[in-house]
Amino acid sequence: MPALPSEIDIFSRGGAERTAQQFNVPFLGSIELVLQFARAATCGLPVTLAGPKSPQAAEFYAIAEKLMEQAEEAAAAATDVIEIS
Numbered sequence: 001m002p003a004l005p006s007e008i009d010i011f012s013r014g015g016a017e018r019t020a021q022q023f024n025v026p027f028l029g030s031i032e033l034v035l036q037f038a039r040a041a042t043c044g045l046p047v048t049l050a051g052p053k054s055p056q057a058a059e060f061y062a063i064a065e066k067l068m069e070q071a072e073e074a075a076a077a078a079t080d081v082i083e084i085s
Helices: 015-022 035-042 058-077
Strands: none
Touching: none
């Protein structure tokens, strides 16, 4: 049986970054998809439970932080917001 490649680019190398540039949206980052993530999630233990300092979860947290910053910037710049209290 042939060995699996050590890296599989499901969006082609740099594809997500190019698409982000094409649509003028920020590229938030990339995460290496490893089998252990899927196995842990299937058991109800997503890798993010390890916390932001965990080497396995760090990229998830970094991307979430960038997303939160982008959302806060967009909310601060919004002028046509209806607030319901």
